[in-house]
Amino acid sequence: MTPQPLVEVRGLRHRYDDGTLALDGVDFLLFPGETVALFGPNGSGKTTFAHHLNGLLSGEGFVSVCGRSLEKKNLVEIRRKVGLVFQDSDEQLFMSTVLEDVAFGPLNLGRTPDEAAPEALRALEQVGMQHAAGKAPYHLSAGEKKRVALAGVLAMNPEILILDEPTTSLDPPAGRSLVALLRNLPQSKILITHDAAFARALATRAVFFERGRVIADGPVAEIVERFHWYPSASNATECLRR
Amino acid sequence: MKILAVLAWLVAIGTSPRITPLLAACYFALLVGVTILARLPVGAVLLRAAGVLPFSATFAVISIAAGDAARAEALIAKSYLSASAVLILAGTTPLPKLLRGLESLGVPRFFTLVVQFLYRYLFTISEQAQHMRMAALARGSQSRRGRRASPRFRAASGAVATLFARSQARAESIHGAMLARGFTGRMEPLAAPSPRAADALFLAVGVLAAAALRFLPGAVR
Numbered sequence: 001m002t003p004q005p006l007v008e009v010r011g012l013r014h015r016y017d018d019g020t021l022a023l024d025g026v027d028f029l030l031f032p033g034e035t036v037a038l039f040g041p042n043g044s045g046k047t048t049f050a051h052h053l054n055g056l057l058s059g060e061g062f063v064s065v066c067g068r069s070l071e072k073k074n075l076v077e078i079r080r081k082v083g084l085v086f087q088d089s090d091e092q093l094f095m096s097t098v099l100e101d102v103a104f105g106p107l108n109l110g111r112t113p114d115e116a117a118p119e120a121l122r123a124l125e126q127v128g129m130q131h132a133a134g135k136a137p138y139h140l141s142a143g144e145k146k147r148v149a150l151a152g153v154l155a156m157n158p159e160i161l162i163l164d165e166p167t168t169s170l171d172p173p174a175g176r177s178l179v180a181l182l183r184n185l186p187q188s189k190i191l192i193t194h195d196a197a198f199a200r201a202l203a204t205r206a207v208f209f210e211r212g213r214v215i216a217d218g219p220v221a222e223i224v225e226r227f228h229w230y231p232s233a234s235n236a237t238e239c240l241r242r
Numbered sequence: 243m244k245i246l247a248v249l250a251w252l253v254a255i256g257t258s259p260r261i262t263p264l265l266a267a268c269y270f271a272l273l274v275g276v277t278i279l280a281r282l283p284v285g286a287v288l289l290r291a292a293g294v295l296p297f298s299a300t301f302a303v304i305s306i307a308a309g310d311a312a313r314a315e316a317l318i319a320k321s322y323l324s325a326s327a328v329l330i331l332a333g334t335t336p337l338p339k340l341l342r343g344l345e346s347l348g349v350p351r352f353f354t355l356v357v358q359f360l361y362r363y364l365f366t367i368s369e370q371a372q373h374m375r376m377a378a379l380a381r382g383s384q385s386r387r388g389r390r391a392s393p394r395f396r397a398a399s400g401a402v403a404t405l406f407a408r409s410q411a412r413a414e415s416i417h418g419a420m421l422a423r424g425f426t427g428r429m430e431p432l433a434a435p436s437p438r439a440a441d442a443l444f445l446a447v448g449v450l451a452a453a454a455l456r457f458l459p460g461a462v463r
Binding site: 051054055056076079080084086088091092094095096099100103104105107108109113116117120152153156 | 336337338362412415416418419420421422423424425426429430431432433
């Protein structure tokens with residue numbers, strides 16, 4: 001028997017106020033335990049799509065998350081289930097200390113400060129950042145900020161993690177350490193990335209976006225090969241060889 | 243507690259009928275003492291407090307023109323002393339704690355929330371401005387010398403428009419990030435302020451000093 005999908009999207013369309021058609025009939029499924037990489041050129045609609053899954057944007061079509069359709073009355077529950085880590089961690093870290101920032105989500109879910117603080121500390125421990133609890137977020141390195149941003153969503157105990165360009169501005173050791181960290185997290189994941197090596201290390205499936213549509217869905221290696229989605233350096237080597 | 247002590251100071255300064263040089267010196271000495279105790283840079287605090295002077299000087303000039311030089315002096319002295327006290331409070335208290343303190347004193351949550359966002363977005367605008375300045379310098383933007391005012395003004399006004407557009411986009415992203423973590427318009431504090439004995443002592447000393455400076459000169463006279 002096929003398991004119930006955690007995320008089900010059918011015919012999703014989104015047009016921005018300036019008239020740009022960002023999503024043009026996207027169909028997508030995410031099953032429990034899966035990690036799916038979203039590939040595609042810049043401006044192909046990946047981030048817009050991710051924002052729909054958390055209810056930050058709404059368009060035409062059907063979106064269901066953990067059995068709940070994307071409607072205003074379900075937004076609080078959907079945002080609890082879907083943890084969205086933004087590309088720019090600075091946008092996500094806005095409180096004065098790391099602990100307060102990580103506790104922001106649990107407090108919004110109605111936890112008391114006495115409940116939220118240990119939950120935030122646990123999430124920080126999970127990402128190896130408990131030592132930074134009292135620090136100001138802007139004193140952290142890019143890799144540390146990414147981990148704290150991840151802790152901010154883990155503290156809400158989500159069932160699905162969406163990471164938008166998680167390796168951007170990370171040096172190779174920080175990138176490897178992020179891969180190790182994500183591997184140990186039990187949640188289903190959607191990774192928006194241009195980094196084929198990162199996707200290969202974590203994802204079981206890849207989806208390719210182009211001009212607001214999903215034009216391919218399959219194993220990561222196959223999609224990388226089909227769309228020549230190699231890391232820039234190996235791509236350049238390949239071009240030179242030809 | 244600190245807010246209440248500063249409030250007592252402001253009331254004492256504001257309601258003093260006359261600020262004699264001796265009284266002003268007493269207030270000033272106490273403020274400098276507190277600044278040193280708080281390990282704040284005295285010179286910087288005194289210099290920044292002077293930022294209020296252009297505003298109070300405007301009204302002082304009006305008072306002098308109306309023939310009331312004593313009022314002009316009092317205006318300058320009171321505004322400077324008040325600004326120094328507020329700066330010491332701001333310099334020794336992180337904004338979130340200050341806002342929490344204000345809330346516990348009954349200031350509406352909406353007001354403190356607006357201040358918190360304003361503070362956050364000021365950083366956003368300043369960050370954007372820094373990035374734009376670096377980008378302009380990196381592409382050979384000239385310093386002020388050697389350029390005519392008109393093109394400079396045009397470039398500056400264009401940059402300000404871009405700065406606001408970019409800041410708004412960034413502010414929207416920050417708001418989106420907050421919504422994504424369940425923000426519904428209410429920011430819950432992680433820990434409520436818990437006053438200690440030392441805070442109560444500070445308040446008592448602050449209020450007593452303010453009361454002494456406010457009422458003793460009259461009693462002596």
